[in-house]
Amino acid sequence: MVTASRPATAAPELLAYVDDLRVDADRMDGYAQRLRGAAETLGNCAEAPEWGGASLERQATACVTAAIQLRAAAAALLVHAAE
Amino acid sequence: MAAHRRASGPPAKEMLRDCARDVVAVAEGIREVSARTSSVLFSPALTSSARRRPRTGLAARWALLRTLTNKQGLGGSAIVAPDGVGHLLGAAGEALGRESLAALVAVTSLRLRIAAVLLDHPEFGHDPGMRRLTDAVTADHGPEAVRALRALFKDRGAQRSLSALAPILAELLAIRGLLDEDPLSDETAWALAAGRELAAGPVSGLDAAHLSVPGRGDGAAQAVEPSAQEARSLATEGSFLGFLRNIDALTGDGRVLVQEVRGPDGVLRYVVQAPGTAAGRPRDDSPQDFAGAWRNLFLTDSPYTRSILLAIRAHGIPRGSDLALVGHGEGGIALLNLAQDDEFCRAYRVTHVVAVGARADDRTPADPRTWVAGITNRYDIVPALDGPGGPHSNRYRVDYTGPTREFPHCHLLRVYIEHLETVIPQARADVDRALTPYRGPVERSRVYRLRDRARPPEGYPFLAVPTTSLVTSAGPVDVPVRYYDSSAAHLCFPVDPDVARSLLPDVAWLVPTRLGRRALAVLSLYEHRCTTIGPYTELGLSVLVDDLWRPHAYDLAADLLRRADLRRTGRYVVSLAVGTEEARAVAEEVWAQPAVRGTADVDLQGRELRVHAPELGVSVEGRPGPGARCPEPDWVLYGRRGGSTVRTLVRTHGRPRLHARPRLRLRLDGAHGPLARYLQILELDAVRPGFVLTSPRFVARRSAGAVLPR
Numbered sequence: 001m002v003t004a005s006r007p008a009t010a011a012p013e014l015l016a017y018v019d020d021l022r023v024d025a026d027r028m029d030g031y032a033q034r035l036r037g038a039a040e041t042l043g044n045c046a047e048a049p050e051w052g053g054a055s056l057e058r059q060a061t062a063c064v065t066a067a068i069q070l071r072a073a074a075a076a077l078l079v080h081a082a083e
Numbered sequence: 084m085a086a087h088r089r090a091s092g093p094p095a096k097e098m099l100r101d102c103a104r105d106v107v108a109v110a111e112g113i114r115e116v117s118a119r120t121s122s123v124l125f126s127p128a129l130t131s132s133a134r135r136r137p138r139t140g141l142a143a144r145w146a147l148l149r150t151l152t153n154k155q156g157l158g159g160s161a162i163v164a165p166d167g168v169g170h171l172l173g174a175a176g177e178a179l180g181r182e183s184l185a186a187l188v189a190v191t192s193l194r195l196r197i198a199a200v201l202l203d204h205p206e207f208g209h210d211p212g213m214r215r216l217t218d219a220v221t222a223d224h225g226p227e228a229v230r231a232l233r234a235l236f237k238d239r240g241a242q243r244s245l246s247a248l249a250p251i252l253a254e255l256l257a258i259r260g261l262l263d264e265d266p267l268s269d270e271t272a273w274a275l276a277a278g279r280e281l282a283a284g285p286v287s288g289l290d291a292a293h294l295s296v297p298g299r300g301d302g303a304a305q306a307v308e309p310s311a312q313e314a315r316s317l318a319t320e321g322s323f324l325g326f327l328r329n330i331d332a333l334t335g336d337g338r339v340l341v342q343e344v345r346g347p348d349g350v351l352r353y354v355v356q357a358p359g360t361a362a363g364r365p366r367d368d369s370p371q372d373f374a375g376a377w378r379n380l381f382l383t384d385s386p387y388t389r390s391i392l393l394a395i396r397a398h399g400i401p402r403g404s405d406l407a408l409v410g411h412g413e414g415g416i417a418l419l420n421l422a423q424d425d426e427f428c429r430a431y432r433v434t435h436v437v438a439v440g441a442r443a444d445d446r447t448p449a450d451p452r453t454w455v456a457g458i459t460n461r462y463d464i465v466p467a468l469d470g471p472g473g474p475h476s477n478r479y480r481v482d483y484t485g486p487t488r489e490f491p492h493c494h495l496l497r498v499y500i501e502h503l504e505t506v507i508p509q510a511r512a513d514v515d516r517a518l519t520p521y522r523g524p525v526e527r528s529r530v531y532r533l534r535d536r537a538r539p540p541e542g543y544p545f546l547a548v549p550t551t552s553l554v555t556s557a558g559p560v561d562v563p564v565r566y567y568d569s570s571a572a573h574l575c576f577p578v579d580p581d582v583a584r585s586l587l588p589d590v591a592w593l594v595p596t597r598l599g600r601r602a603l604a605v606l607s608l609y610e611h612r613c614t615t616i617g618p619y620t621e622l623g624l625s626v627l628v629d630d631l632w633r634p635h636a637y638d639l640a641a642d643l644l645r646r647a648d649l650r651r652t653g654r655y656v657v658s659l660a661v662g663t664e665e666a667r668a669v670a671e672e673v674w675a676q677p678a679v680r681g682t683a684d685v686d687l688q689g690r691e692l693r694v695h696a697p698e699l700g701v702s703v704e705g706r707p708g709p710g711a712r713c714p715e716p717d718w719v720l721y722g723r724r725g726g727s728t729v730r731t732l733v734r735t736h737g738r739p740r741l742h743a744r745p746r747l748r749l750r751l752d753g754a755h756g757p758l759a760r761y762l763q764i765l766e767l768d769a770v771r772p773g774f775v776l777t778s779p780r781f782v783a784r785r786s787a788g789a790v791l792p793r
Contacts, residue, residue, distance in 0.1 A: 013128040021123065024116045031109045035188070038102045047095035049198045055191050056106065062184050063113070066156035069149060070120065076146040077123070080132065080139035 359412020415441030653719030675722030700755030710740035737781025
């Protein structure tokens with residue numbers, strides 16, 4: 001998923017950060033999926049607490065938001081690195 | 084959603100624990116992402132390039148900052164930086180109560196772990212601490228739960244109740260750490276949440292210089308004489324069960340034992356024996372208190388551990404001597420802390436550590452030759468943090484399924500002793516074999532009382548009073564009996580004086596006090612969470628009575644202005660129902676009040692008062708309504724023994740409130756004993772109380788009964 005054009009003149013250190021941010025954004029998407037999986041597991045169990053699924057769903061949504069913002073930050077950093 | 088749930092599949096508690104493990108792994112991942120993003124934001128490369136090209140540099144930094152602080156994303160305090168502006172920003176987020184997403188996910192994982200414990204131990208529902216914790220943990224919304232948990236950890240009274248919940252101490256401590264309510268380092272809290280091994284705790288090693296200066300350390304140890312009965316019960320021959328029985332004799336009042344044993348090879352060796360904590364009893368001034376118990380679990384530098392070290396020094400054990408450390412519960416953990424300490428292990432050769440009812444396999448002794456044994460009942464969840472540790476040649480672990488499931492019963496040392504004799508005799512034999520060098524005649528036993536100088540005794544100064552010991556059928560009891568954490572509601576009913584008189588003993592001088600044309604009956608409901616006779620519930624019916632010798636019309640009014648010890652009127656206790664045998668024995672034998680045993684589910688701390696005592700056929704529910712602060716309602720209680728009246732003084736200290744328009748209703752579901760019968764005679768279930776006195780939290784002391792010649 002880490003794909004983007006890299007200006008040849010950009011500072012290599014900043015470009016490394018851009019890559020890191022994108023990888024972390026993908027990770028956050030993965031975490032969202034794992035939290036949703038856990039929420040589903042809880043949903044399938046009669047004795048699991050009611051609040052569990054809802055809390056995990058909310059936190060999964062936060063992970064997705066964080067992923068979007070990490071990508072936005074990576075894009076902003078790339079623009080800066082290429083300037 | 085619940086309607087569509089499957090009831091089949093793996094056991095719910097296992098599923099919850101699996102989920103919790105997965106969720107905490109995600110939390111750790113999120114935390115690492117936050118840390119990496121923070122390091123980009125504050126990296127020197129970005130800082131310097133942003134100075135050179137501020138237009139795009141600022142935009143990039145702003146985007147990073149927004150990622151780290153957006154509460155819909157990584158959260159308010161996701162900025163992780165050791166110092167400088169980043170640290171300040173992270174701290175500001177925490178101060179504003181905006182937890183990072185990572186911390187919130189970790190707290191969810193811990194809440195799932197606690198939910199698994201609740202499934203396994205439904206009896207916790209009766210525990211006041213767990214009741215409050217359950218309310219906090221099961222709040223529907225995450226932020227609500229976090230707020231409730233924060234409030235719970237700030238509430239000192241609630242913490243005392245929580246101390247009885249040793250099974251989930253690790254989870255609670257981790258939550259406190261993650262919510263920054265605890266001085267533990269963030270790393271420790273995260274390690275606890277993730278179930279990682281704590282090799283030596285955040286404070287590694289005991290500061291010998293600190294200990295060598297008298298009065299500077301948190302702990303202190305003083306040699307004391309055991310009672311004659313205790314001295315007789317101490318083992319005279321070294322054996323595993325003998326050491327455990329010694330510990331059982333000393334449990335709960337902050338004492339440890341050091342015994343010198345002449346081994347079969349003629350060498351003098353030392354055995355240090357440390358008990359655990361006792362739930363629902365005050366800790367006096369010993370370091371085995373609530374905070375100590377929590378710290379013990381994770382810090383090598385806990386007051387209990389320090390105090391044990393001082394006891395060892397006070398005993399004068401020569402450097403280089405062989406030492407076996409045997410402990411139960413928190414005592415076992417404190418001893419394991421000692422065995423982890425390099426300096427201690429250089430001073431003494433710790434040959435054996437045996438921990439019963441305490442998890443031993445997450446600790447690595449400083450001396451690799453030390454033989455470590457951990458014996459745990461699977462149902463005793465004090466030791467069961469998150470599964471067994473890895474195999475080790477010098478480790479001996481027995482995790483058995485005992486017949487006793489109910490906590491805290493399954494954590495009691497005497498239950499472990501019984502199981503070692505009957506359920507797991509092989510384990511006893513194995514440990515005895517390992518302890519062969521210590522299996523010889525005991526040449527000297529010395530008991531040390533541990534004191535924590537850093538804190539005043541519990542209940543100080545109100546409960547710091549001289550005491551004497553009285554013999555009862557339930558064992559010796561110190562009077563005055565002291566109540567360290569109680570709640571009460573007194574429902575006051577105007578009643579027919581003739582009916583009230585019929586409930587009193589047939590003597591001329593016990594006459595109900597008249598308020599106009601009515602007498603006053605008081606139904607008192609108590610939840611005693613921490614007392615010197617253990618936690619218990621109490622329901623009592625009493626009738627206000629006149630001065631026994633010279634009754635005057637205005638005694639009651641005058642008494643309201645008098646100190647309790649000068650009062651002439653009082654309440655005659657018609658009937659009591661108490662939750663424990665010890666409380667019943669004290670009520671009957673010390674205060675001469677007619678008492679029966681009967682359990683009750685009592686909750687007097689919320690806006691709604693709830694008491695359910697199905698065994699007794701009594702329940703009370705409703706709101707006391709608006710109330711106003713009033714003076715302390717110290718009481719004089721009367722009872723009867725033979726031809727005498729027994730007068731008991733009750734001194735209280737709290738924040739009582741008087742409610743003039745209570746909306747409380749007493750229900751009697753059939754007469755199930757004397758209390759319900761008397762309530763029925765007075766027909767109290769047909770009326771609402773005239774007024775109610777409540778005290779959600781107070782301390783009290785009840786003196787021994789003074790026998791009056793009347």
